[in-house]
Amino acid sequence: MKWLRERMPEKKILPHVRxxxxxxxxxFIWLPxxxxxxxxxxxxxxxxSRFGPVLNGGTGAVKVTLFPDFPTLSPFVELLLDSPxxxxxxxxxxxxxGAVLLGxxxxxxxxxxxxxxxxxxxxxxxxxxxxxxxILPFQVLMTPDYFVLNQMHILDTHLAVILPGIFSTFPVxxxxxxxxxxxxxxxxxxxxxxxxxxxIFWRIGLPLGSAGVMSAMVLxxxxxxxxxxxxMTFLKNRxxxxxxxxLPDIAADRAGLALAASVTALIPAILVFLYGQTxxxxxxxxxxxxx
Numbered sequence: 471m472k473w474l475r476e477r478m479p480e481k482k483i484l485p486h487v488r489x490x491x492x493x494x495x496x497x498f499i500w501l502p503x504x505x506x507x508x509x510x511x512x513x514x515x516x517x518x519s520r521f522g523p524v525l526n527g528g529t530g531a532v533k534v535t536l537f538p539d540f541p542t543l544s545p546f547v548e549l550l551l552d553s554p555x556x557x558x559x560x561x562x563x564x565x566x567x568g569a570v571l572l573g574x575x576x577x578x579x580x581x582x583x584x585x586x587x588x589x590x591x592x593x594x595x596x597x598x599x600x601x602x603x604x605i606l607p608f609q610v611l612m613t614p615d616y617f618v619l620n621q622m623h624i625l626d627t628h629l630a631v632i633l634p635g636i637f638s639t640f641p642v643x644x645x646x647x648x649x650x651x652x653x654x655x656x657x658x659x660x661x662x663x664x665x666x667x668x669x670i671f672w673r674i675g676l677p678l679g680s681a682g683v684m685s686a687m688v689l690x691x692x693x694x695x696x697x698x699x700x701x702m703t704f705l706k707n708r709x710x711x712x713x714x715x716x717l718p719d720i721a722a723d724r725a726g727l728a729l730a731a732s733v734t735a736l737i738p739a740i741l742v743f744l745y746g747q748t749x750x751x752x753x754x755x756x757x758x759x760x761x
Contacts, residue, residue, distance in 0.1 A: 503736075510637060511541040517726050545730035556716060563712040566701075567694040571687055575635030579683060581643045583675055585647035588656065589673050597646075608699050616645040619704060630704035631712075635694055641686035642649035648682025648752075649675060671682055681752050688746035695739050 489685065512520070520533040549556055582589075585597055599692075619630050660670050676683070698714050705711055713735050715730060743750070 477733055480744075484587055484609070495697055496673075498714055501566055505534065506729055507733055508536045510545055510726070510733045511543070512726055512729075513540060513542045513544060516540060521725060545726035546734070548727055549730045549734065550686055552566060553727070553731075556734075558709060559711055559713040559716045560723065562628075562710060563695060563714070566628055566635075566755065569628070569632045570635035570638075570694050572691055573632065574638065574641050577636055578638070578641040579645060580671075582645035582682075583671055583679075584648055585642070585646050586652075587675070600639040600642055612699070612703055616703065625725075626706050626710070628710060629698075629702050633729075634700065635690070636749045638690070641690055644686040644689065645679060645682040648679040648685075652678050681749050684746055684749035687749050688742060691742050712725055 509517075509520075516538055520535075585593065615634055616625070619625050619633070624630050624633070656674060657670060661675055665673070696714050697712070701710075701715055702710050717731055717735070722737075
């Protein structure tokens, strides 16, 4: 190692070591996804030959590889053509997630703008309440949410999942950070020029804070698309369940169908993540910035 240190100073070695460590971590993160995607093309016979000891409760070694010897689309054909329950849950997820995002645009965006730009009595206390609600896990809020939804007579309906998502505090916190970054001098100049509060919000606030709105929407989509506890708690009718509850309902002897369903359910989330990756990074940075 002495000759290596002489040829490559420590400042040049450290970046390579960091890249190596990060590459190994990324490999461990991506390996389960690659195995799932590759094995989703296994035929039923090859699935049993490789994972028979696990699926049938027998003994023997499991043969794990990234790609099948004889790939087939039969699991996807069965999923898309012979599984009507999959499409019901898929459209339930689209409805619930889309309604939550639309509601957050109408509720969270004005709330974040008000917290960022206006002063009013009890503002700090109210915003602190938002932060406390944001850090509380669902298990803590589950019982009061259940009682409130029951009093509103909307349990076991789509609204039981949509309404709590609309009034989530996390999007308000993310967008608040971006709106706070808008120069106050720009807002005051617009007021001096005769712009109304609505014009300032529509023509200055939204364009300059669009990165915050997009990052909040991306994070909300990823959360709503994969939520499990909320629909399991508030929805008893299986016809209202989202796609995230379809996978636990697949029997072990239909492992190929389970893998195909997992890959298909991941596609919308991956597409949204790739589209909003830049906004997502900005949102994470903004959430960690202290005022």
